[in-house]
Amino acid sequence: MIQVEGVTKRYGPKTAVSNISFEVERGEIVGFLGPNGAGKTTTMRILTGFLPPTLGTASVAGFDVGKSPIEVKRRIGYLPESPPLYPEMEVEDYLRFVAAIKRIPKKEIPRRVDAVLERTATGAVRDLLVGKLSKGYRQRVGLAQALIHGPEVLVLDEPTSGLDPKQIIEVRGLIRSLAGEHTILLSTHILPEVAGTCGRVIIINEGRIEASDTPENLTAQLQGANSLLLDIDGPSEAVRERLELDLAVRKVIEHEARNGRTVWRVEADKDENLTRRLAEAVVTSGWGLYGMQSLGLSLEDIFLKLTSDESAAAQAEEEVPEPEAAESDPPADEGSGSGEGEDE
Ligand SMILES: Nc1ncnc2c1ncn2[C@@H]1O[C@H](COP(=O)(O)OP(=O)(O)O)[C@@H](O)[C@H]1O
Ligand SMILES: [Mg+2]
Structure with missing residues (x-):
């Protein structure tokens, strides 16, 4: 539409x-x-x-x-x-x-x-x-x-x-x-x-x-979920099973193939030690760990900027009214010049 x-x-x-x-x-x-x-x-x-x-x-x-x-x-x-x-x-x-x-x-x-x-x-x-x-x-x-x-x-x-x-x-x-x-x-x-x-x-x-x-x-992402990308050189099924073994891990997804290896996306509860545990798990299993990246940070940043307290937001709007947008742009031309305001 x-x-x-x-x-x-x-x-x-x-x-x-x-x-x-x-x-x-x-x-x-x-x-x-x-x-x-x-x-x-x-x-x-x-x-x-x-x-x-x-x-x-x-x-x-x-x-x-x-x-x-x-x-x-x-x-x-x-x-x-x-x-x-x-x-x-x-x-x-x-x-x-x-x-x-x-x-x-x-x-x-x-x-x-x-x-x-x-x-x-x-x-x-x-x-x-x-x-x-x-x-x-x-x-x-x-x-x-x-x-x-x-x-x-x-x-x-x-x-x-x-x-x-x-x-x-x-x-x-x-x-x-x-x-x-x-x-x-x-x-x-x-x-x-x-x-x-x-x-x-x-x-x-x-x-x-x-x-x-x-x-x-x-x-769900906001409430402390944690997303990680892990670039691992190891047998797919075994890697998946090992990652899923961690108690904080909720989901293990094949994210992409990279240079013959698999990049896995791991969704887990927020847990300070998760990265360290998963890195250890991979290395002690004898697989190669080529990269690790935490995801979702940008989204968190945005959420932080959003207002979650409604009444505070309403108050803030009352106190600092947005100025009418300065129209430096020419108005989109339309046949009638009747409506000055944004009435349609
Ligand atoms: N008429 C304008 N002239 C110059 N900058 C503008 C004008 N209108 C909006 N902007 C700028 O464009 C950006 C997006 O504004 P806007 O679309 O009003 O955002 P939002 O509605 O999400 O608050 C802001 O940085 C704002 O300052
Ligand atoms: Mg706006």
Whole structure:
């Protein structure tokens, strides 16, 4: 449903996103996880047609974002980091306004507005000024504007950031409830965010994709699992059996063949003495040990940079609001000049 191939984005000399590729299948909920500055927003703005990539291509539902921006926007609902809300408008009027910008036929607008008010449980605030809403409601109205044209794909940029714990739970529940009907890519820099919501996680750091896996597997790696590569010259079956003998070892996998030897990947519980024990085991068995390498460090580094404490994260966002991205880039050109904000 979403395809990104070799996308690079440079802002002047600064490379925000470097040769990233990934896919999101129809119906998936994928978490785009990475610390601040990793390149999440940049990628999402490219996907939604608001920013042209420097290199590479992206497509949504088979439409290239550069060549068919209108087709893409028709199929994507985008909730930017700071939703384009107009504080002086009433919620319902705002949604009508957005619907008109998105070229929904006039006679259909009231029905669509009612539907998204119901879908996002914002009916109770339909007559309130957007500026008077709580953050939780504001975010739900943001989701309502993303949903109003019935898009197949939702791109949600840090949808729960800045919310309090109760609001986070509500907005997460809402996102989960949208899962069946939509393909969803949501970004976050908060680790627990992906666990309950996403079927798969793509980890991005410093503009590069570092991993893509289920939250369970990533969490297992985080919770003290230890991965080692061992380049061993010895009879395969005997080597495997000997490595598996170690009590900390969970799994022994043939990683690759190298110069007629086998490089083994050993997954084990965290254990300070593991490397020494395995090296000893190999050598006392009379085999050659050509190399040993600990894996997963880069992932650990990234996890360290991620926030695991949600309320602290919410607080931090409150105190240091992200400045609106300085638009040094020309806007991705599209026919209408009507919507100043990122309203599609
Ligand atoms: N308009 C811009 N001009 C220059 N640099 C930018 C601009 N937008 C983002 N960047 C830089 O690109 C990198 C990625 O930013 P961003 O995509 O916003 O990351 P994230 O959303 O993961 O926090 C950061 O280093 C950021 O400072
Ligand atoms: Mg961002």
